[in-house]
Structure formats: C-alpha cells, structure tokens
Amino acid sequence: MNLSQRDRAVNWHPYTQMKTAEDAIAIVKGKGIYLFDDAGKQYIDAVSSWWVTLHGHAHPYIAQKVSEQLHTLEQVIFAGFTHEPAVRLSENLLKLLPENQKKVFYSDNGSTAVEVALKMCIQFAYNMGKQKTKILAFKHAYHGDTFGAMSVSGRSAWTQPFGEMLFEVIFIDPPTSENINELKSIIQKHSEELACFIYEPLVQGAAGMLMHASEDLSELMRLCRANGILMIQDEVFTGFGRTGKLFAADYLEEQPDIMCFSKGLTGGTMPMGITTASNRIFEAFLSEDRYKTLFHGHSFTANPLACAAALASMELLLKKETLCAIDLICKKHQSFSEELMQHPKVEHVRQTGTILAWEIKNNTRTSYFNETGKAAYRKFLERGIIMRPLGNVLYLVPPYCITSEELDVVYRNIMEVLDELEVLQS
Numbered sequence: 341m342n343l344s345q346r347d348r349a350v351n352w353h354p355y356t357q358m359k360t361a362e363d364a365i366a367i368v369k370g371k372g373i374y375l376f377d378d379a380g381k382q383y384i385d386a387v388s389s390w391w392v393t394l395h396g397h398a399h400p401y402i403a404q405k406v407s408e409q410l411h412t413l414e415q416v417i418f419a420g421f422t423h424e425p426a427v428r429l430s431e432n433l434l435k436l437l438p439e440n441q442k443k444v445f446y447s448d449n450g451s452t453a454v455e456v457a458l459k460m461c462i463q464f465a466y467n468m469g470k471q472k473t474k475i476l477a478f479k480h481a482y483h484g485d486t487f488g489a490m491s492v493s494g495r496s497a498w499t500q501p502f503g504e505m506l507f508e509v510i511f512i513d514p515p516t517s518e519n520i521n522e523l524k525s526i527i528q529k530h531s532e533e534l535a536c537f538i539y540e541p542l543v544q545g546a547a548g549m550l551m552h553a554s555e556d557l558s559e560l561m562r563l564c565r566a567n568g569i570l571m572i573q574d575e576v577f578t579g580f581g582r583t584g585k586l587f588a589a590d591y592l593e594e595q596p597d598i599m600c601f602s603k604g605l606t607g608g609t610m611p612m613g614i615t616t617a618s619n620r621i622f623e624a625f626l627s628e629d630r631y632k633t634l635f636h637g638h639s640f641t642a643n644p645l646a647c648a649a650a651l652a653s654m655e656l657l658l659k660k661e662t663l664c665a666i667d668l669i670c671k672k673h674q675s676f677s678e679e680l681m682q683h684p685k686v687e688h689v690r691q692t693g694t695i696l697a698w699e700i701k702n703n704t705r706t707s708y709f710n711e712t713g714k715a716a717y718r719k720f721l722e723r724g725i726i727m728r729p730l731g732n733v734l735y736l737v738p739p740y741c742i743t744s745e746e747l748d749v750v751y752r753n754i755m756e757v758l759d760e761l762e763v764l765q766s
C-alpha cells in the first residue's frame with residue numbers, strides 16, 4: 341500500500357467527508373513555497389498550508405533554532421517554572437503590539453487562544469462582581485472549533501449539530517458605511533449585559549475573506565470602549581504581516597483589551613497560541629481570594645520549542661528583506677486584482693495586504709459546499725498549485741518568500757483555470 345492508502349485505513353481528516361473524499365495527497369518534503377508529494381510532483385503552497393506558513397516550508401533558520409532548543413530544553417511545566425524562550429518571546433511580541441497590551445498567556449492553538457480570551461472577559465466581570473455574560477460577535481465570524489470558540493462563530497453547517505449547546509451570542513453584521521449607525525444602536529441597546537465584543541479585524545477569513553474598513557471597525561471599538569464592553573481582537577489569521585502591516589491593530593485607532601494569536605506566530609512551524617491582555621484585565625485577577633485566579637492551562641503551555649520557533653520567525657519577519665517582500669506581494673496583488681476584475685467569471689475582488697480574494701460568479705448562493713470551487717481546486721492541483729477555495733471564493737495567502745516570478749506563475753495559472761472553468765450562469 342502507498343502512503344495515501346495506508347492513511348485512508350487509519351486517519352480521519354479535518355473538514356473532510358471521508359466517504360466521498362479523494363485520497364489524501366502524501367507530502368514527503370517541503371522547501372520554501374514548495375511541497376513535494378511521494379511521486380515527486382511539486383506544488384506551490386499558495387494558501388500557506390491553512391494560512392500558517394510565513395517564510396516558507398522547512399526554513400533552515402527556524403529549523404536550526406528549534407533544533408538547538410530541542411537539545412537544551414524541550415518542555416517544562418509552566419506553572420511555577422519559566423524559561424528564557426518564553427520570557428524573550430513575550431518581551432519581543434509585546435513591543436510590537438498596541439502599547440496597552442502588557443501580559444502574555446500561552447496556549448497551543450488559535451481556538452484555545454480564543455477560549456482563554458473569552459474566559460478572561462467573563463471572569464473579569466465575575467471578579468468585579470458584575471452580571472455580564474453576553475457576547476457580541478460578527479455574523480459569519482470564525483474563531484475556532486472548540487465549544488467556546490464555536491459559540492462565538494457564525495452559525496453554519498459546521499456548528500449545526502451543536503446548536504442547542506452553544507451559548508448565546510448577539511450577532512451583528514460586519515460594519516459598512518451604510519449600516520454603522522444601526523449597529524451602534526444594537527450595541528448600545530445591549531451594553532448593560534455585554535461582557536465583550538470578539539471580532540476578526542479587517543478580514544473575516546473562514547467566512548470567505550470578507551473585508552471591512554478599518555475606520556468602521558474603529559468606530560465600533562470606540563463605542564464599546566465608551567460603554568465598558570471589553571474587546572477581544574482575534575488576530576489569529578491577520579497577525580504577523582498578513583494585512584500588509586505587522587498586525588491589523590496597526591490600522592486601527594482604538595486599542596483592544598485582549599488579543600489572540602496563533603497561525604503565523606511560529607512561522608507555521610509549531611503549534612502555539614497566545615492571548616495577550618492589558619493591565620486592566622490582568623489586575624482584575626489579582627486578589628487574596630483564590631477564586632479570582634484564572635484557572636486555565638494546557639500541558640504544553642509555552643512549550644520551549646514553539647517559543648524558539650516563534651522567536652526565530654519574528655526575527656525573520658522584522659528583517660528589511662521580509663518587510664519588502666510583503667510590500668511587493670501587496671503591490672503585485674493590487675495590479676493583478678485589476679486584471680481579475682476584467683474577467684467575465686469573476687466578481688467581488690477584494691484585497692487586504694497579502695490577502696487577495698475573489699468570487700466565481702454562479703447562480704447558486706455562495707456556500708462552503710459550492711461545486712465550482714471544488715472543480716477549481718482540482719484544476720489547480722493538476723497544475724501544481726495548492727489553492728483551497730471557501731465555497732466559490734478563491735483566495736491567495738502566499739508565504740512571504742514567494743518571488744515576483746513565482747507569483748506571476750500563480751497569477752497566470754489562475755487566469756487559465758478561470759478560462760477553463762464551467763460556470764453555472766443564471
């Protein structure tokens with residue numbers, strides 16, 4: 341049996357209907373933007389392996405740093421103990437965040453970073469002796485797959501079996517210049533019961549790369565601030581350069597109370613989640629009363645290997661070459677989007693920094709189960725490009741090490757696949 345067949349016998353894959361799924365492609369090696377399968381075929385990873393890979397696969401510098409750490413200290417309990425990589429990572433990260441962010445809480449993925457943030461907000465109110473348990477979120481939000489994160493995510497096919505068990509959330513549309521006043525009055529109406537507002541800033545990734553303007557989000561944040569509603573800014577996807585600046589926070593006029601990070605945090609090398617908090621949040625847990633402690637932790641909290649990977653990745657990210665590379669991707673995406681807009685099968689082209697998305701016109705409602713997207717996925721794979729559409733939304737989220745020529749190859753293939761695609765016209 342080959343690797344894909346052995347896989348089918350024993351593995352259950354994420355977001356995969358195992359009855360109808362094709363065999364998983366067996367990847368044996370990664371280098372830069374390329375992945376290589378067991379038959380020697382190479383693929384351009386145009387989606388950064390689910391949006392995590394920043395500097396390319398098997399980056400030698402990150403590998404070296406993780407390897408050094410592996411030979412020094414691989415893991416230590418983080419309650420009662422600490423280590424240099426965790427301290428340094430916190431110091432380095434906080435320097436890059438809005439200046440009110442003062443404390444770092446470690447976990448091991450984006451969903452747990454969100455769970456921690458939600459628990460901080462709910463317990464913040466509890467510790468202050470207030471009854472505030474409602475949460476505000478955007479429609480179609482995605483904050484992860486654990487129960488708390490799922491609760492604050494938009495209701496969809498993904499969450500349907502768990503409907504009754506998800507806690508109550510007030511959902512509002514993402515802001516536009518038209519609906520902003522209506523949204524503000526909804527927030528105002530519920531301000532007494534709202535513990536917090538959780539949002540993906542600027543780009544709602546899993547929803548299909550929906551984008552909103554920084555000015556509109558800033559306005560909602562200002563209102564939350566004025567009404568004592570805590571803000572959780574989920575930068576799990578938008579962090580570490582994706583939006584063209586280091587963080588989506590760099591576009592916003594208001595500072596959130598809490599921030600969540602994962603995905604690009606380690607450059608896509610190791611699983612890690614971070615929740616940062618302002619002193620105001622942190623201090624609400626300081627007490628002689630043990631019941632005011634944040635009772636949360638994971639076995640691998642602040643794993644030294646993941647910290648080492650994150651330190652190395654952040655060092656690479658801040659290099660002039662990398663910042664220039666991010667800039668180049670932004671500029672090239674911009675001119676390509678003009679070309680895309682001319683294509684008769686394309687609509688709703690949108691871009692935030694290195695994230696470029698567009699929709700394939702069709703007569704069915706945009707949905708995760710869209711068949712046109714699946715057909716495009718297969719065509720790109722045949723051409724050696726990994727693009728994983730969200731329904732009929734196609735998008736590019738490339739690693740920053742992609743060259744101008746390689747981007748052109750991807751763009752050319754996109755135009756050709758669009759030409760070939762059979763689109764259901766209404």
Ligand SMILES: *Cc1c(COP(=O)(O)O)cnc(C)c1O
Binds near residue numbers: 484
């Ligand atoms: C992916 C994602 C998460 C969940 O992260 P996982 O590591 O997959 O659990 C949370 N929030 C946002 C915005 C994401 O894109």
